[in-house]
Amino acid sequence: MPTPTSTPTAAPPDQSDGDPVIRVQHLRKAYRQTVAVHDVSFEVRRGEIFGILGPNGAGKTTTVEIVANLRPADGGRIEVLGVDPRRDPARVKERVGVQLQESTLQGQITAREALRLYAAFYADPEDPETLLRMLGLQERADTAFDDLSGGQKQRLSIALALVGRPEIAILDELTTGLDPQARRETWDLVERVRDSGVTIVLVTHFMDEAERLCDRLMVVADGRVVAAGTPAELTGATRGARAFRLALPDGHTPSSLGVDTLPEVTEVTPTQGGWTVSGGHRVLPAVVRALDEQGVVPDEIQTRTRSLEDVFVELVTRTERNS
Numbered sequence: 001m002p003t004p005t006s007t008p009t010a011a012p013p014d015q016s017d018g019d020p021v022i023r024v025q026h027l028r029k030a031y032r033q034t035v036a037v038h039d040v041s042f043e044v045r046r047g048e049i050f051g052i053l054g055p056n057g058a059g060k061t062t063t064v065e066i067v068a069n070l071r072p073a074d075g076g077r078i079e080v081l082g083v084d085p086r087r088d089p090a091r092v093k094e095r096v097g098v099q100l101q102e103s104t105l106q107g108q109i110t111a112r113e114a115l116r117l118y119a120a121f122y123a124d125p126e127d128p129e130t131l132l133r134m135l136g137l138q139e140r141a142d143t144a145f146d147d148l149s150g151g152q153k154q155r156l157s158i159a160l161a162l163v164g165r166p167e168i169a170i171l172d173e174l175t176t177g178l179d180p181q182a183r184r185e186t187w188d189l190v191e192r193v194r195d196s197g198v199t200i201v202l203v204t205h206f207m208d209e210a211e212r213l214c215d216r217l218m219v220v221a222d223g224r225v226v227a228a229g230t231p232a233e234l235t236g237a238t239r240g241a242r243a244f245r246l247a248l249p250d251g252h253t254p255s256s257l258g259v260d261t262l263p264e265v266t267e268v269t270p271t272q273g274g275w276t277v278s279g280g281h282r283v284l285p286a287v288v289r290a291l292d293e294q295g296v297v298p299d300e301i302q303t304r305t306r307s308l309e310d311v312f313v314e315l316v317t318r319t320e321r322n323s
């Protein structure tokens with residue numbers, strides 16, 4: 001069974017809004033030959049859901065484990081609720097609840113027993129029965145962990161992260177392996193937890209999850225922050241950015257037709273059966289005009305709102321290209 005990640009005497013959350021509860025500057029961490037985190041800086045504000053997105057191996061888990069004081073950093077400055085986790089580990093343990101990837105409990109323990117056991121580590125824990133109700137687990141409270149569904153196990157691991165009444169909850173790969181309905185239920189639950197005053201740091205590589213849940217987020221690739229902002233800022237919704245899918249007749253590519261060098265085009269990325277072309281407000285007419293001038297009729301043009309996934313793929317592709 002994993003060691004509980006928090007200990008006694010959590011204070012009730014301070015409800016004052018917006019001030020940073022986590023400040024990370026120039027974080028660096030290497031594991032022997034692998035530099036997992038090159039240079040990561042960010043702030044998490046009280047009461048928000050802050051997302052950390054990135055492809056596999058980007059350094060997301062390493063970053064949050066350092067914030068939760070489960071690993072030492074090699075460099076940089078970290079402040080959690082005003083203190084350096086290395087200097088005051090007890091305070092961070094008291095106030096930060098962590099649900100890490102693949103948290104597994106001993107197979108025969110029931111949800112109720114696990115919550116009671118974890119609650120015993122705190123002076124003022126949340127009532128396990130309240131958590132069971134809040135997470136919709138009361139019907140399954142006496143079921144052995146091994147017999148719970150994936151979604152129920154996930155909800156139990158969130159409950160365990162919340163049992164110490166943390167001010168900050170770190171949720172890592174929250175919905176990996178869940179079916180669509182269980183994912184949606186888990187999202188609703190996370191919003192309820194945030195609404196109850198807990199600041200949430202959400203590690204994910206699901207764009208839909210980030211778009212739906214996060215107030216602000218950062219995209220990490222290869223141990224560096226490659227973009228940060230609200231989902232709307234990142235997708236360019238506030239700047240009138242556009243994207244569309246383009247399929248061309250055999251023998252033509254966007255670069256052979258000079259599409260990628262048009263001033264209106266910011267990015268061309270390959271997608272299944274074609275390319276995603278992104279740019280400013282006038283990107284679509286500019287590309288259609290350029291193709292027409294060369295006598296090329298596109299096989300397909302499909303417009304849609306630029307999603308966080310488009311942005312993510314562009315950013316990660318660009319980072320890989322430059323590294």
Ligand SMILES: Nc1ncnc2c1ncn2[C@@H]1O[C@H](COP(=O)(O)OP(=O)(O)OP(=O)(O)O)[C@@H](O)[C@H]1O
Nearest residue numbers: 031034035036054055056057058059060061062063
């Ligand atoms: N304990 C460790 N020892 C050695 N290398 C490690 C260790 N933990 C992580 N790494 C390496 O550090 C890099 C970053 O890993 P990390 O788990 O932080 O990334 P991540 O973004 O959370 O990835 P994922 O989405 O796959 O969980 C990877 O190359 C990984 O192999």
